[in-house]
Amino acid sequence: MALAVFGGGPPPSAATLAALAAGGALLLLVARALLSFVTGVLRHRRIPVPAPPESSLLLGHAGTLLVDTSPLKMAKWVREYGPIIKVRIMNDTIVMLTDAAAITRLNRLPGIYKPNLYRAFDLPSARNPSLFSDAGSPYQKDAKAECGPTSSFATRRSAQAVRAAIAPCFSVSSLKRTFPWLQRLCQLAVAELAAEGPRGPVDVSDLAARLTSDTIGDVLLSKDLGAMTPQRSGAQEGGAGDATDYIALVRQLLLAVHAKMNDPFYSLRRLTAKGRAHEAAFAAWDSVMDSIARDVLKTTPPEYTLAGHLLRVVDPTTGKPLTLDKLKGELSNLYIAGFETTSHAITWTLGLLAAHPQQQDALAAELARVGLAPSDVHPEPRPFEWGDLSRLPLLNATIKESLRLFAPAAGGSLRALPCDTEILGYTVPKGTMVSQPLFSLGRATRNYGQDVDEFKPERWISGGGDDGAAADGDKPKAELPDPLPFSVGPRDCVGRALAMLELQAVLATLVGRFSFALPPGVEGEGVAVLEAMVCYHITLHARNGMPLLVTPREA
Numbered sequence: 125m126a127l128a129v130f131g132g133g134p135p136p137s138a139a140t141l142a143a144l145a146a147g148g149a150l151l152l153l154v155a156r157a158l159l160s161f162v163t164g165v166l167r168h169r170r171i172p173v174p175a176p177p178e179s180s181l182l183l184g185h186a187g188t189l190l191v192d193t194s195p196l197k198m199a200k201w202v203r204e205y206g207p208i209i210k211v212r213i214m215n216d217t218i219v220m221l222t223d224a225a226a227i228t229r230l231n232r233l234p235g236i237y238k239p240n241l242y243r244a245f246d247l248p249s250a251r252n253p254s255l256f257s258d259a260g261s262p263y264q265k266d267a268k269a270e271c272g273p274t275s276s277f278a279t280r281r282s283a284q285a286v287r288a289a290i291a292p293c294f295s296v297s298s299l300k301r302t303f304p305w306l307q308r309l310c311q312l313a314v315a316e317l318a319a320e321g322p323r324g325p326v327d328v329s330d331l332a333a334r335l336t337s338d339t340i341g342d343v344l345l346s347k348d349l350g351a352m353t354p355q356r357s358g359a360q361e362g363g364a365g366d367a368t369d370y371i372a373l374v375r376q377l378l379l380a381v382h383a384k385m386n387d388p389f390y391s392l393r394r395l396t397a398k399g400r401a402h403e404a405a406f407a408a409w410d411s412v413m414d415s416i417a418r419d420v421l422k423t424t425p426p427e428y429t430l431a432g433h434l435l436r437v438v439d440p441t442t443g444k445p446l447t448l449d450k451l452k453g454e455l456s457n458l459y460i461a462g463f464e465t466t467s468h469a470i471t472w473t474l475g476l477l478a479a480h481p482q483q484q485d486a487l488a489a490e491l492a493r494v495g496l497a498p499s500d501v502h503p504e505p506r507p508f509e510w511g512d513l514s515r516l517p518l519l520n521a522t523i524k525e526s527l528r529l530f531a532p533a534a535g536g537s538l539r540a541l542p543c544d545t546e547i548l549g550y551t552v553p554k555g556t557m558v559s560q561p562l563f564s565l566g567r568a569t570r571n572y573g574q575d576v577d578e579f580k581p582e583r584w585i586s587g588g589g590d591d592g593a594a595a596d597g598d599k600p601k602a603e604l605p606d607p608l609p610f611s612v613g614p615r616d617c618v619g620r621a622l623a624m625l626e627l628q629a630v631l632a633t634l635v636g637r638f639s640f641a642l643p644p645g646v647e648g649e650g651v652a653v654l655e656a657m658v659c660y661h662i663t664l665h666a667r668n669g670m671p672l673l674v675t676p677r678e679a
């Protein structure tokens with residue numbers, strides 16, 4: 125054979141043959157990459173949806189989208205090009221949808237599924253997808269009927285089993301069980317801020333992260349992770365570890381997940397120092413979760429906790445309890461999803477109130493009326509009670525407005541289409557990824573009017589009756605679409621009720637006791653001050669924390 129190829133000369137050495145084989149394989153790889161790039165670009169061109177200009181032929185829109193301020197850029201595109209646009213990252217097209225009604229319809233479509241990109245969240249050792257990354261949809265059978273039989277509908281029912289199992293943890297009765305713990309954490313936060321005294325700015329993002337981490341510690345494991353009381357941390361009690369370390373590790377991890385999900389050269393970058401740091405973040409978190417999962421299997425947390433519910437799940441694909449790897453993946457996602465976004469929501473809201481003293485005064489007045497802020501009648505504010513949840517319309521409007529302006533899950537949901545689908549008058553082909561960037565949705569003038577970039581909680585409070593004009597906005601309240609910070613549909617945020625409870629309790633307690641102000645030297649005013657801090661790595665956070673001046677309120 126070798127003679128036939130090389131003519132009459134001596135047979136080639138093994139090294140030459142190996143080099144030829146390697147060269148051939150490389151050529152094949154390059155040809156495949158080129159082919160998938162060309163088909164990707166052609167597919168992109170055929171999708172009949174408006175597109176902003178690409179920054180390069182090779183990368184498409186990647187150059188613009190992969191920077192950590194991308195939500196701001198995306199919001200501008202949405203204003204310019206409308207509620208449905210397409211972008212390209214090399215050979216992948218993503219359709220961006222920011223119309224709340226269209227998103228609501230789409231996320232409930234039979235067979236709509238989560239694309240593979242979510243697997244970037246999975247731990248290296250947790251080989252099975254978790255609730256967060258599993259493509260499964262409860263409507264898969266219907267989708268087969270609608271789109272015709274297709275092999276792409278792997279029936280992944282374990283996500284549904286996990287979701288159904290943990291959902292009761294967010295019911296009213298379960299939240300009432302957690303509530304005294306949350307009240308205690310709020311009081312610890314008050315004591316901590318009061319003890320700070322007039323020593324200059326306090327980073328409220330750090331406080332918010334520790335408080336929400338200790339809340340999910342209770343809901344997940346019934347453990348005090350000790351971030352609000354480091355001297356009694358779980359690590360010292362032989363418990364789940366030190367939550368302040370977890371918070372730092374999760375920050376590194378989300379940077380890595382962001383890169384894995386968005387950077388087309390992630391695999392190559394593993395060879396660089398930055399890439400190695402990302403891989404190290406995955407490995408470090410994996411090892412933390414491994415010991416927590418083993419601890420859960422050994423000690424069996426109470427039935428009412430998320431971990432307790434997970435232990436009782438029977439995986440429908442195996443008929444057995446979740447494996448250690450799967451348990452690890454679920455615990456990891458529930459911990460991260462359970463504290464990260466909520467802590468950013470608290471932080472952005474305090475920042476917005478600091479940048480808007482008038483709105484902060486109005487909120488403090490509402491809190492004072494019910495005894496949650498000092499007044500002549502109640503010089504010493506009382507703790508936040510369960511009954512307050514329905515008593516504070518301005519607080520609820522403030523939270524809604526903050527989640528609209530600074531959606532913590534700024535990139536929103538990603539879904540893939542099971543069939544060719546009509547969206548806002550365009551036929552988008554089967555398999556296309558549809559992203560729902562929630563930051564852009566909240567900032568679209570089409571949705572919220574010309575004052576969209578202003579912080580106006582009162583826009584959510586009608587002038588008279590529910591269909592009346594928004595108190596001070598340029599669009600009637602009845603026309604304002606829901607900002608969807610928790611997404612929508614069967615794979616929306618399962619922990620929404622817990623997040624809302626934390627936001628209400630923490631913000632009412634802190635704003636009732638303290639006034640918050642921007643520190644001297646901060647330039648600009650209003651929402652723009654906070655936009656300058658935007659940093660997006662999977663979640664939207666303030667780049668260098670949120671240092672605010674904190675002063676105790678007086679009657």
Ligand code: HEM
Pocket residue numbers: 255256257287457458459461462463465466469531532533536537538609610611614615616617618619620622623
């Ligand atoms: C302000 C706080 C929060 C925000 C803005 C938020 C937002 C979201 C969004 C937008 C999604 C959908 C993601 C997607 O479709 O790709 C989601 C999913 C999820 N969230 Fe939250 N979340 C918050 C708090 C929480 C809390 C407290 C938990 C409690 C554990 C939680 C657990 C989850 C889980 C497990 C999922 C995946 C659900 C599934 O795939 O079926 N989240 N969240």
